Amino acid sequence: MAFVLQMLEMGKRKSWFHSLNPNAKLIWWLFMIVVPILVTNPFFLLAVTVAIWLMSIGAGIGKQMYKFLIVTYPIMVGFIVILWPFFYAATPDQHFLFNWSVFHYSLEGFIYALAMGMRIVLALTACTFFVMTTDLMDLASSLGEFLQNKLKISYMYPLMIISSFKFLPELGGDYQTIVESFKSRAMDLDKGSFAQRLKKYIPIAIPLIDSMLRRATQIAIALELKAFNSANKSRTFYRHHPFRWRDVVFMLLGVLTIVLSILIKQLGWGAVEMYL
Amino acid sequence: MPIIEVENVSFKYSEAKEQALKGVSLTVEPGEFVGIIGPTGAGKSTLCWVLSGVIPQIIQGKLSGKVLVKGLPSNKTPVATISQVIGLVQQDAAAQLLMTDIEKEIVFPLENLGLPREEIDKRLNYILDLVNLRSERLRHPFYLSGGQKQRVAVAAALAMEPEILILDEATSELDPIGAEEVHDLAYSLRKQGKTVLMVEHNIDELAQVADRVIVMDQGSILMDAPIRKVLAQVDKLCELGIYPPQVTQTAHALQKLGVPVGEVPITLEEAIDLLKRISQDA
Amino acid sequence: MPEPIIQVDHLYYKYDTRDTYAVEDVNLTIEKGEFVAIIGQNGSGKTTMVKHFNGLHKPTKGRVIVEGKDTKDLLTSDLARSVGYVFQNPDHQIFAETVLDEVSFGPKNLGFSEEHIKEVVNKVLEEMALSGKEEDMPFQLSRGQRQRLAVASVLAMEPSILIIDEPTTGQDWRESIALMELVNELNRKGHTCIVTTHNMNLVSLYARRVIVMRQAKIALDGPTQDVFREVDELRKAAIKPPDVYALTEAIYPGIKLDKPILPDDLAELIIRNQKVGR
Numbered sequence: 001m002a003f004v005l006q007m008l009e010m011g012k013r014k015s016w017f018h019s020l021n022p023n024a025k026l027i028w029w030l031f032m033i034v035v036p037i038l039v040t041n042p043f044f045l046l047a048v049t050v051a052i053w054l055m056s057i058g059a060g061i062g063k064q065m066y067k068f069l070i071v072t073y074p075i076m077v078g079f080i081v082i083l084w085p086f087f088y089a090a091t092p093d094q095h096f097l098f099n100w101s102v103f104h105y106s107l108e109g110f111i112y113a114l115a116m117g118m119r120i121v122l123a124l125t126a127c128t129f130f131v132m133t134t135d136l137m138d139l140a141s142s143l144g145e146f147l148q149n150k151l152k153i154s155y156m157y158p159l160m161i162i163s164s165f166k167f168l169p170e171l172g173g174d175y176q177t178i179v180e181s182f183k184s185r186a187m188d189l190d191k192g193s194f195a196q197r198l199k200k201y202i203p204i205a206i207p208l209i210d211s212m213l214r215r216a217t218q219i220a221i222a223l224e225l226k227a228f229n230s231a232n233k234s235r236t237f238y239r240h241h242p243f244r245w246r247d248v249v250f251m252l253l254g255v256l257t258i259v260l261s262i263l264i265k266q267l268g269w270g271a272v273e274m275y276l
Numbered sequence: 277m278p279i280i281e282v283e284n285v286s287f288k289y290s291e292a293k294e295q296a297l298k299g300v301s302l303t304v305e306p307g308e309f310v311g312i313i314g315p316t317g318a319g320k321s322t323l324c325w326v327l328s329g330v331i332p333q334i335i336q337g338k339l340s341g342k343v344l345v346k347g348l349p350s351n352k353t354p355v356a357t358i359s360q361v362i363g364l365v366q367q368d369a370a371a372q373l374l375m376t377d378i379e380k381e382i383v384f385p386l387e388n389l390g391l392p393r394e395e396i397d398k399r400l401n402y403i404l405d406l407v408n409l410r411s412e413r414l415r416h417p418f419y420l421s422g423g424q425k426q427r428v429a430v431a432a433a434l435a436m437e438p439e440i441l442i443l444d445e446a447t448s449e450l451d452p453i454g455a456e457e458v459h460d461l462a463y464s465l466r467k468q469g470k471t472v473l474m475v476e477h478n479i480d481e482l483a484q485v486a487d488r489v490i491v492m493d494q495g496s497i498l499m500d501a502p503i504r505k506v507l508a509q510v511d512k513l514c515e516l517g518i519y520p521p522q523v524t525q526t527a528h529a530l531q532k533l534g535v536p537v538g539e540v541p542i543t544l545e546e547a548i549d550l551l552k553r554i555s556q557d558a
Numbered sequence: 559m560p561e562p563i564i565q566v567d568h569l570y571y572k573y574d575t576r577d578t579y580a581v582e583d584v585n586l587t588i589e590k591g592e593f594v595a596i597i598g599q600n601g602s603g604k605t606t607m608v609k610h611f612n613g614l615h616k617p618t619k620g621r622v623i624v625e626g627k628d629t630k631d632l633l634t635s636d637l638a639r640s641v642g643y644v645f646q647n648p649d650h651q652i653f654a655e656t657v658l659d660e661v662s663f664g665p666k667n668l669g670f671s672e673e674h675i676k677e678v679v680n681k682v683l684e685e686m687a688l689s690g691k692e693e694d695m696p697f698q699l700s701r702g703q704r705q706r707l708a709v710a711s712v713l714a715m716e717p718s719i720l721i722i723d724e725p726t727t728g729q730d731w732r733e734s735i736a737l738m739e740l741v742n743e744l745n746r747k748g749h750t751c752i753v754t755t756h757n758m759n760l761v762s763l764y765a766r767r768v769i770v771m772r773q774a775k776i777a778l779d780g781p782t783q784d785v786f787r788e789v790d791e792l793r794k795a796a797i798k799p800p801d802v803y804a805l806t807e808a809i810y811p812g813i814k815l816d817k818p819i820l821p822d823d824l825a826e827l828i829i830r831n832q833k834v835g836r
Contacts, residue, residue: 005416185651211650232390316701525821
């Protein structure tokens with residue numbers, strides 16, 4: 001749960017990137033997710049990834065991104081690179097490390113796997129950059145404002161997301177206490193087979209769910225007392241996020257990347273196959 | 277004109293067998309500081325909910341009698357409207373705070389009311405200084421102490437500019453420092469002319485500042501009198517399971533042992549004066 | 559003959575997420591059969607320290623010895639046989655469908671035999687004034703009853719040490735006294751009782767020894783009546799002793815007390831001194 005709080009804190013820092021309108025960053029992020037779908041050329045993907053890394057240094061979050069991704073890259077990408085070549089169709093013209101009918105591992109397979117990995121790397125990097133430079137709560141409320149005032153969709157949903165971020169650390173604390181109380185009654189969560197240990201979590205779930213239910217009732221009452229009405233057609237949003245030139249520029253960066261991706265795809269350089 | 281009028285109110289929760297409130301009547305004038313004490317099950321929280329409209333509009337049950345808050349009937353006036361007359365702060369600070377930082381918490385009800393941004397900004401800044409939490413403006417409540425959390429809860433209630441503040445055992449889960457912070461805040465609000473109703477277990481706190489105390493037990497009001505008169509009833513309070521201030525208990529014990537005491541002290545200073553006199557009267 | 563049942567040697571504890579010690583160079587000895595109250599502001603370190611006694615925390619530096627064993631190498635579930643820890647909020651531990659299941663949980667985990675469990679459950683339910691409620695659903699009990707149920711389910715493991723964290727939160731005076739009377743009775747029967755609390759009146763009524771914690775260290779440690787006279791030190795620790803102590807000091811400055819004083823005691827004292835013509 002400390003992780004959740006840390007994530008929220010990151011987004012509150014100050015930098016050119018942090019000051020951008022959250023909706024603009026959201027759109028940029030969406031573009032960045034589309035790029036690895038369009039293109040599998042690992043060098044292009046690498047270039048975009050490096051560009052994001054440079055931006056992260058500019059945003060002052062380089063170290064934190066490194067700390068997170070140095071662990072996540074291997075986890076997410078590692079087994080792809082190791083396993084994918086086994087599924088890569090073996091043809092006689094490939095350079096094989098070993099080839100025993102079903103178990104084959106070729107250089108081409110490895111390069112292909114790297115390219116696939118690169119797609120995930122780019123997506124991961126973009127996501128991490130986005131989360132670390134955006135105050136997620138501001139995002140929820142600015143999206144909420146758009147949904148409520150422009151599309152007449154109730155603010156209830158973004159509100160639930162924001163409230164979750166408020167209550168999650170507390171639930172985490174409750175969970176800790178509940179586990180401690182069970183340990184204090186001689187229930188050891190670390191002993192026993194996997195199935196046995198799983199069974200032990202059932203009694204723990206009950207007080208946890210009970211505390212959530214109690215909170216739910218209190219929250220419902222609090223919402224009413226605070227004049228929240230999900231049927232309201234409009235409400236004021238105190239935090240105002242103006243759309244400035246810098247937001248347009250930033251989104252254009254995303255657009256540019258998409259345009260480049262389409263371009264190289266048209267020119268036939270978009271796929272990793274060109275290197276195989 | 278009374279700001280709160282309760283006339284012969286009875287209430288039974290849907291699943292309960294017994295009535296939680298039995299024919300309760302009381303009036304409160306603007307600017308009063310009223311303490312409410314009584315053992316568990318006395319109906320104190322139920323009364324708070326009736327005053328704020330939560331009963332019967334959100335919590336179901338059988339309600340009878342008349343409740344007027346600044347002239348508004350609490351059973352029919354929308355809860356959101358009543359919240360602009362009565363601010364309710366309850367025991368569990370954590371469950372009343374819904375937002376990821378203090379600023380959001382305070383502006384939330386105002387956003388819901390659709391107030392213009394300048395008005396919200398004005399109230400926000402005023403309240404942050406009133407509750408002395410400006411430095412924590414963007415903090416996640418998880419990082420706040422119990423006393424600070426309750427001050428945020430009070431701040432959020434005050435944002436709607438109610439004339440009445442009800443503190444329903446708002447300090448019972450806090451340590452003495454946190455409790456003091458909240459009590460000091462309540463006293464300062466009283467000085468500004470707000471009407472305050474404070475439900476408390478710790479009668480010592482009420483002795484410091486309440487004009488008047490209402491003693492409840494099992495759904496009824498047993499006593500509704502100026503603080504001194506209530507605290508003097510040491511035996512009755514003990515019977516109800518309320519621990520009277522030790523200074524009052526001492527004087528009462530002396531009285532029982534035959535020493536004339538006169539007016540019973542309710543503060544430490546009064547007690548010291550009294551006891552010094554008595555011990556020198558030998 | 560009193561023997562130390564808990565020994566704390568130069569205990570230091572630091573949470574991973576913080577830079578400062580939550581408990582700093584704490585030394586204390588608790589003997590078998592004591593009734594100790596540990597008081598202090600939230601954040602003073604009292605709960606952190608007390609969680610070392612049943613192994614929930616392991617010392618960063620120093621040692622904690624419980625019934626002769628170093629807690630460093632023991633799991634909380636191992637220590638549960640000796641140390642019962644009752645948490646502040648009973649709803650954080652209650653999970654079973656019946657009172658009986660709830661109370662037998664601990665003993666079952668410890669491997670007690672069927673007859674032993676039956677025997678011990680009956681005993682603790684009686685001790686906690688819950689006899690006859692075996693088939694009741696815990697969530698339908700009142701807050702005070704749930705608190706007693708939490709104590710019962712810990713007692714059922716027959717620990718010699720009982721730690722109770724803030725037993726009076728959310729309860730009125732009568733319920734708090736009811737619980738403390740039961741704990742007092744257990745203490746009379748030989749249990750070592752350690753209670754953390756903010757309620758000084760209860761401390762004065764029941765605890766014979768008070769430990770005051772302030773900023774991760776022990777500020778005061780001694781008999782209740784002596785600790786409550788240390789006005790300056792208590793003020794620094796943000797503790798307000800029961801008013802009767804200030805009253806006594808005002809009327810009889812420097813008087814020697816050999817046990818905690820209550821309003822009735824002070825009244826009698828004044829009467830006696832009047833008669834003597836002081």
